[in-house]
Amino acid sequence: MLRVDAAAFDPGAELNAFSAGLTTAGAVVSFTGIVRDTPAGLAAMEIEHYPAMTGPAIAEMQTTAARRWDLAASLVIHRHGRLEPGETIMMVATAAPHRAAAFAATEYLMDYLKSRAPFWKKEIARDGTETWVAATPEDEDALSRWD
């Protein structure tokens, strides 16, 4: 399951809907990312993406995760557009018979979404300053553990 949308979503409702259909998978892990305020004061975050590429890139990550681990299902929801502090940016959930697989697959999807899904974040400070969020070496390094 995959959704890329400008609209807000309800992480709790999504978690419940995701879990509701499971019969064999007893372990569900979720990650939710929330816009944080910054020391300078954040007015909003703007998320741009590459619509023709985003869906296929994320779907491929989900397929790879399902091949690597014994998963019953995975869910990725990612917003784009303008978000204010406190709003939920994105969510990943996976379900598996065993918790180790659900934890690993959720971390894998997060690491790949960070560095290989075509999203770019811009922070707009309350004084109007705009700053593109830079990718960090740590985010790139996080991928190498899955080689």
Added chain:
Amino acid sequence: MLRVDAAAFDPGAELNAFSAGLTTAGAVVSFTGIVRDTPAGLAAMEIEHYPAMTGPAIAEMQTTAARRWDLAASLVIHRHGRLEPGETIMMVATAAPHRAAAFAATEYLMDYLKSRAPFWKKEIARDGTETWVAATPEDEDALSRWD
């Protein structure tokens, strides 16, 4: 935050309530455990616990997790009593400024809850057979990675 209760709870509502109060922590990881059916057919799972010990033991795990990782908050909800397939047994959530801490702390709490919180599960098959769930060497081994 910690709750040990026989009553059912709504994981999605708990996730949302947990996330709502966060101002500095952008990363929320949750684990939800659901009663699975078994090959033999499961009528119910009965969870017994040691009330005088359960709360203090879990609170100590949460304190240790907060000391090891930069966490904004952690939540543990665990049910006892009779549960049917599809019901949620328990939930852990942690919030942190960085996702690595939230993932690690949630896994840590799960590993310790599995093997060091005084709960015991009995499976009641549809034919009436009762079986105490045995601890696995894997669950015990999982603790050693946190030494």
Added chain:
Amino acid sequence: MIDVVYFAWLRERIGLPREQVETRAETVADLVAELTAREPRYAAAFADTASVRVALDQSLAGFDAPLSGVREVAFFPPMTGG
């Protein structure tokens, strides 16, 4: 007098969840030996002590732990929470 509590299959084999025991046992192991000598249901419960865990006043302890000052001893199988 000491409170002794049992959980899961130890409780089922012994047939009660809690009892008060008059004992001069100095360690957990001594107490287990006393109980085992009492009746077959205790012997059945403590037949394989490798599968039995102990808490003294709600803190995990070993079989060699002293009972001096302890008010409640709990016996149970390895925990299966989560």
Added chain:
Amino acid sequence: MIDVVYFAWLRERIGLPREQVETRAETVADLVAELTAREPRYAAAFADTASVRVALDQSLAGFDAPLSGVREVAFFPPMTGG
């Protein structure tokens, strides 16, 4: 003719999100050299190619990748999803 799309600060520096480019460039690097030679705003966008990523028809590629058969080239900074 090839579609060229820009995202994030590359889009802002070049001043447009998408354009059609008449080119005989054989590789991505050739195309970047052509664009850079065109106008200062392209030179500004491609000044540090270590910070520029490329996708050919929505798949990540290197600067040495051939453009033969490609319909859409995308230039963007390292991604910051999640």
